[in-house]
Amino acid sequence: MRTIVAGNWKMHKDRAEALALIGVLKDVQVPTGVEVIIAPPFPFLAMAVEELKGTSIRVAGQNCHEKAQGAFTGEVSASMLASIGVTACIVGHSERRQYFGESDAIIGEKIQALLERGITPIFCCGERKEERMTGSHFDVVTEQMKGALRMFDNDALKKIVIAYEPVWAIGTGLTATAYQAQEMHGHIRALLHTHGASVAETVPILYGGSCKPDNAAELFANPDVNGGLIGGAALDAHQFSELIRIAGERERSAAIR
Numbered sequence: 600m601r602t603i604v605a606g607n608w609k610m611h612k613d614r615a616e617a618l619a620l621i622g623v624l625k626d627v628q629v630p631t632g633v634e635v636i637i638a639p640p641f642p643f644l645a646m647a648v649e650e651l652k653g654t655s656i657r658v659a660g661q662n663c664h665e666k667a668q669g670a671f672t673g674e675v676s677a678s679m680l681a682s683i684g685v686t687a688c689i690v691g692h693s694e695r696r697q698y699f700g701e702s703d704a705i706i707g708e709k710i711q712a713l714l715e716r717g718i719t720p721i722f723c724c725g726e727r728k729e730e731r732m733t734g735s736h737f738d739v740v741t742e743q744m745k746g747a748l749r750m751f752d753n754d755a756l757k758k759i760v761i762a763y764e765p766v767w768a769i770g771t772g773l774t775a776t777a778y779q780a781q782e783m784h785g786h787i788r789a790l791l792h793t794h795g796a797s798v799a800e801t802v803p804i805l806y807g808g809s810c811k812p813d814n815a816a817e818l819f820a821n822p823d824v825n826g827g828l829i830g831g832a833a834l835d836a837h838q839f840s841e842l843i844r845i846a847g848e849r850e851r852s853a854a855i856r
């Protein structure tokens with residue numbers, strides 16, 4: 600299974616800054632077996648697609664609307680993203696759940712819209728701090744997965760990327776330990792197994808939450824951590840390039856095993 604390094608830029612950077620970062624990334628040697636995805640803000644997506652032509656780096660949206668078109672002021676559809684060459688899209692990020700009230704059912708509809716347009720959904724799930732403190736984190740993630748993914752058959756599930764992002768670790772500098780990450784990724788893998796081994800062995804599970812060059816090697820060394828969804832460190836060309844290199848190390852050691 601490939602190792603993915605995906606960068607979520609959130610609402611950061613202006614045009615010149617975006618161009619500068621993309622300019623560095625397009626010269627990065629992407630190691631064999633590693634897939635790199637960047638998710639800049641909507642206004643810079645078409646430019647990113649254009650600038651990254653001829654490289655293997657994929658461009659992702661950070662969100663999309665569940666409907667194909669209509670009177671939804673301020674929204675962007677999956678078909679619009681597909682029409683400019685975007686091939687992946689983050690859905691269900693905890694910030695969308697928290698600030699925009701996105702439910703698991705809506706997230707499921709967004710995934711459906713993306714799959715219909717041939718776009719890879721990067722489905723985010725993860726528990727809040729109080730849920731971990733009370734020991735309900737496995738149940739919370741199980742419910743999020745069931746709520747958003749229950750309508751999909753195995754062929755559809757195999758096209759999805761999952762990102763486990765404990766909310767208490769996002770942008771806080773707190774990271775799940777390698778043990779905590781593997782424990783939850785193993786749980787998610789077991790849930791995927793209920794759909795059959797072919798689903799469990801196909802769907803990458805990324806870790807997100809203050810993942811940086813100084814902790815990535817330990818996190819990525821876990822058997823069920825297939826790379827990272829990166830926020831803060833994706834805004835810095837050096838740190839993001841370093842994460843791509845570390846993902847390459849993971850691929851190399853997997854090849855030796």
Ligand code: PEP
Pocket residue numbers: 607764768769770771772807808809810828829830831832
């Ligand atoms: C994210 O928001 O997806 C994320 C992982 O952010 P950070 O790396 O900054 O915690």
